[in-house]
Amino acid sequence: MDGGSPQPLRIAVLGPVRAWWHGTPLDLGPVRRQAVLAALVLRPGLLVSHEQLLDDVWGTQPPGSGRRVLPSYIYQLRKALDTAGAGRSASVIRSGRDGYRFVNDGTRLDVAELAGRIGEAQRARASGDLATALDRFSQARTLSRGEPLAGLPGPFAQGERQRLVQRQRTFQQERLECLVRLGRSAEALDDLAALSASEPYDESLAALWMRALYGSGRQAAALGAYQDLRGRLRDELGVDPGTELRRVHQAVLRRDDEQLLGAAAVRAAAVPGGE
Structure with missing residues (x-):
């Protein structure tokens, strides 16, 4: 976890866009203003031109006032986010040549925290420390508060929403993989x-589902899951299961605990019987 004093300004996008100053919620205004903020926050330090911001938020239907709408939005965002009397030179949103950039010094961003926890988890998993990896993945999970950028309009929000949702699914699958390999399949x-x-x-998700079923003592259900997916793939896509799924299927048939669950899970299962 982060040490030292907590940053006074916190911005969250892993759910509805929200911000707090020393824990007090801030009024970010209507959703298009929030969408402008998100387009800056998710490109920290980069100058985003007026034209790019208009495309990000309004797409092919720019506002009738054109780029004149942006200074009013930025003014209101600065008023909400900055300390009193900060001025433009000390604002979290700086003006540049024909654009704006978000300066995240001293700001706590949930997307940055998410990246940090995922990175720690993946490094721990690569080193074989599955318990620490699971803990960090679980911390990452608590940062999500629903659909990212919920309710925000515009092409930028839509693209980032899809990217963040996919990232959430990926690390959730990695967390569940840790549970299976730790001998805690039922929890997954x-x-x-x-x-x-x-x-x-x-x-790959179906393969993990089969392994978790097998690890929970449900071999028949794991074999049934394979047959169900095999049928869907053939009937709906005209393809057969790939190499990974076939390998897991064969391992379930052989009751190959080490291949399906990993050495740590096999050792964990052996402890009660050895006492």
């Missing part, structure tokens, strides 16, 4: 069921 089943329902043709 509900979340895996929800993910599988939203991604019915994702073979």
Whole structure:
């Protein structure tokens, strides 16, 4: 976790866009103004031109007032986010040649925290420290408050929303993989069921679902899950399961605990019987 004093300004985009100053919620105004803020916050330090901001938020239907709308939005955002009397030179939103940039010095951004937790988790997993990896992935999960950039209009918000949703799905799958490899497959089943329902043709997710079912003592259900997906792939897409899914299927048939669950899970399962 971060040390030292907490940053006074906090901005969150992993859900509805919100901001706080020393824990007090700030009024960011209507959704298009929030969309302008998001287009700057998610490009920290980069100068974003007026034209780019208009495209980001209004797309092919620019406002009747043209670029004149942006200074009023920036003024209101500075008024909400900056300390009293900060002035433009000390604002979190700086003016540049024909554009604006967000300066995140001293600002706590949930997307930056998310990236940090995911990075820590992936490094721990690569080193074999699955317990720490699971802890960091779980911390990352708590940062999400629903659909990213919820309710924001414009092409930029739409594209970032899709990117962040996919990132959430990826690290959630990595967290569930840690649970399976730690011998805690039963804890992964509900979340895996929800993910599988939203991604019915994702073979790597289906393989993990089969492994979790097997690790929970449900070999027949794991084999049934394979047959169900195999049928959907053939009937709806005209393809057969890929190499990974076939390999997991064969391992379930052989009851190959080490391949399906990993050495740590096998050791965890062996402890009660060895006592």
